Amino acid sequence: MLAEIITIGDEILIGQIVDTNSAWMAGELNNIGIRIKQISSVSDDRQHILTALAEAAGRADIILITGGLGPTKDDITKKTLAEYFKAELVENKDALANVEHIFSRYNRPMLDVNRLQAQVPENCEVILNKNGTAPGMWFNEEGKIYVSMPGVPHEMMYMMEDEVIPKLKSSLKLPVIIHKTILTVGEGESYLADRIADIEDALPPFIKLAYLPKLGQVRLRLSGYGEDEAVLKEKIEEFAAKIVERVGNVVAAQEDIPIEKAILNYMADNNLTLSVAESCTGGYISHLITQHAGSSKVFFGGAVSYSYELKESLLGVKKETLARFGAVSEETATEMVEGALRNFKSDYAVAVTGIAGPDGGTADKPVGTVWVAVASADKTVVKKLTFGNKRRQNIERTAISALNMLNTLLHNSGK
């Protein structure tokens, strides 16, 4: 079963917002065996929306549409859908009750434009929006399903989970798609490919292998397409096991999780605790860790020691060390990580200090110079990294490098 996603909104096409909805929706649909043929982002333009709808309907059976449902003049998705289906807009009483309910909850007067939000094309089934005033709309037309949802991520997400996914599952006979991902750290894409070339060549035609490299990691993704879930699962697990046996030394996880989640799982299983001392990453490592449910079992927290003063007061870095070697130095990184272990009383700690840029570099310490330290009670590993002058990239790459180093330290400690 094929679906397409159409996101509507000039804000995507001028680059003002990143379309995170599509990836999330694609993941949810894949989980129930619906493949995405294409994702298209189009402008708030009548003709363009009409064309995109027709093109998508020519390629797929399910068309999910987000965006353009707000109360203001630039939002034209609803009336364009009415035109596409040659339907009249009519006021829907459930949708109106929902708008009234939301306004009464916030104790604010309802405007005419808000009442208009309860109008929908007459041929649709309304999907309740528990988190906003714009109703979702489900259309069954000429053997195709069209679903229009708001572009606001949390409104769309609740609607998908509570209404759209269950309704798709109950109304369609869905095939099976299974993905299995192996996360590797510390080996390049072409080396991995070379090491497992014979395994890849032996894959049956219904299983595909993809290499997804990023920042010192490569994800190996096996995808199987078919009818029989048990057969697919068995075959995929068989090939995954062969790959893991071959390149096990660099495998961090055998599921599709980010490196910090692999670390959290491993540390939780082994009753280990973690704290951080972040300078140039400014909280990003902590954020990566704490975005995962259950992280509080492993993670104590730590310091975002942006200033010299906080490096001293929170981490016990010596004033002389900072004066003699500077904040970005092997010595400071070492004192930071050891101070974190001591003050925050965790089994492992990570510390980073560097010049994220775009300014602040010197001749001997150019922008992009970073020191990362990881430590346990037994061992401290410190490493210098050299990146470019793009601040956000430096923050991200530093964080991932630090996590890669922590992963290696954990696994080499043999705990």
Place this chain on the structure above:
Amino acid sequence: MLAEIITIGDEILIGQIVDTNSAWMAGELNNIGIRIKQISSVSDDRQHILTALAEAAGRADIILITGGLGPTKDDITKKTLAEYFKAELVENKDALANVEHIFSRYNRPMLDVNRLQAQVPENCEVILNKNGTAPGMWFNEEGKIYVSMPGVPHEMMYMMEDEVIPKLKSSLKLPVIIHKTILTVGEGESYLADRIADIEDALPPFIKLAYLPKLGQVRLRLSGYGEDEAVLKEKIEEFAAKIVERVGNVVAAQEDIPIEKAILNYMADNNLTLSVAESCTGGYISHLITQHAGSSKVFFGGAVSYSYELKESLLGVKKETLARFGAVSEETATEMVEGALRNFKSDYAVAVTGIAGPDGGTADKPVGTVWVAVASADKTVVKKLTFGNKRRQNIERTAISALNMLNTLLHNSGK
């Protein structure tokens, strides 16, 4: 001048990665007066890529393609482009030199698949990839420009900035597009629209106004399209000034920046400093702040106090307070923010504590219960927020709410 972006890769269509490249590229192209007609994400499938190329070429003059250039078997963009242009693949000596250079830099042996990366369709001009082995490719065919770049963000970004954007500017006569964004905090979309309805109705046809609502903020974006940059700028500034005059009480910034950057700018201009005490946001507020260049002028850092112990040791929250009221309480939030002011010696501080979920709630404190406190030496403001049970959403909404509250405190303090 119209462009389209085609991103190629199954990993986007199964939702494994979010396509951040397109938004970035769209922003860069808009800056030089190129409008994006459509962004399409398609699979690593020969026929699908061929169709997408032809469709895009039917709508736009410039087609930018990312992804599918890796050395492994699932990457077929290059040979599909060769087929599309009916061209042969030939080894390019500059591209080969680059591959050899990169391998020698990392002191690793080159594999056959890496050498193949130096092959390109004979009708293209090679764009050097300083950060990877896959060359970029520039095609001029039948009045259209096609540019193929790697999907790895930093490889694509350097290539765009160093080569593609300058080449587009020098080879095209580009029209002018100007955007002006006003960031408002604390007023709903429909109320804003109602307050400025007459201004919106008076806009000339070459200026469009869009409302972009998100988490207690609404961005008002004026977009002007034309030939004469000076006239466009003047007209847009004229209408922006009218809007700001009308709704000035909720305006946080008159440029397209996120709320934390508006806060950083205001605090830097007024020589004010900031620290944080984060529990449930786990470093995310610090990350939002420190992703911006120059944040170290304002931001000292702070504590990610995930555990009870660190709330006590780093922030001086009293053991009795935690025992009596719990970590998620008005009292703890107040002690956290005041502890941050005291221990980290900043002019302002933000503290958050809450139950991010999806587990850990109780009858009187369900998942999504959050306390946010903002404070200066003169004033502490504490507020309870109630969200749903989605962890990442709760983290994001808590952070943005905290920043919105800090923004209001700053502006009400009249400093």
